[in-house]
Amino acid sequence: MSYNASFLDGQVFYEDVYFELFESVRSHLTLPLSWTVTEGAMALLYLLVYCYExxxxxxxxxxxxxxxxKRxxxxxxxxxxxxMESVTLLTRLSKFCSLRVHFAGNLQLLSTELRNAANKLMENTASNSNLVLTICVSYTCSDEILxxxxxxxxERTDGAVVKLADIEKHMYMAVAPDPDIIxxxxxECRLSNFLLWQSCCCHLSSVYTVWPEFGVLHLVWEVLDFQHKYTYFARKKMQL
Structure with missing residues (x-):
């Protein structure tokens, strides 16, 4: 299998999801925002190691x-x-598993410090090839299409017709193949403006597990489920 696209937008709301069944004790079980986001970042690092293996x-x-x-x-x-801390951790991980990192999105909306750190990480990992991580930051697919x-x-200063290949060449996600799994x-069962253009022939999976708790067993199950349906999706892609 070549690709695995995972949603991480639930990481900040880890507290809300995790304790939704325990409303009576919610006020006594408050997780600070920094902890929940840190847990989400660490879950990504573990996931990368699992994917590598x-x-x-x-x-x-x-x-x-x-x-x-807008928050x-x-x-x-x-x-x-x-x-910014995650960029430092990814730099270390890149040396362990030959990780290449892309940042996809409107990076001009980021702070100068974070944008420079992201560009430096992309430059330093450009020659790595074992594992390719694309981080969609300051991203929506509608902005990507626009x-x-x-x-x-x-580019078409000569008045020539814009073709599909021209648009796909300039997509933020042109750095990676279309996903096999999202x-x-x-x-949640919504795409939240994520890879709308690229997801026409991929397997969509919604798991109740919240992001920081998504581990190797969940990943293996998703891989096996996709392999069971691989022939169908491969045939669909050939029809495009």
């Missing part, structure tokens, strides 16, 4: 939507600070 080459993580900038400034700052169309039109954690 299972031979899954491409992993995409939805880390931060453009819409998330409180304090919340956004905490997440951005933890993302960006691709604008860039395609900008896994949505937390029991």
């Amino acid at each position: 299972l031979g899954i080459k491409y992993v995409t993580a939805y880390a931060f939507s453009i819409h998330n900038f 409180s400034p304090e919340e956004v700052k905490k997440i951005m600070d933890l993302m 960006h691709a169309v604008e860039e395609s039109c900008r 896994i949505r954690t937390g029991g």
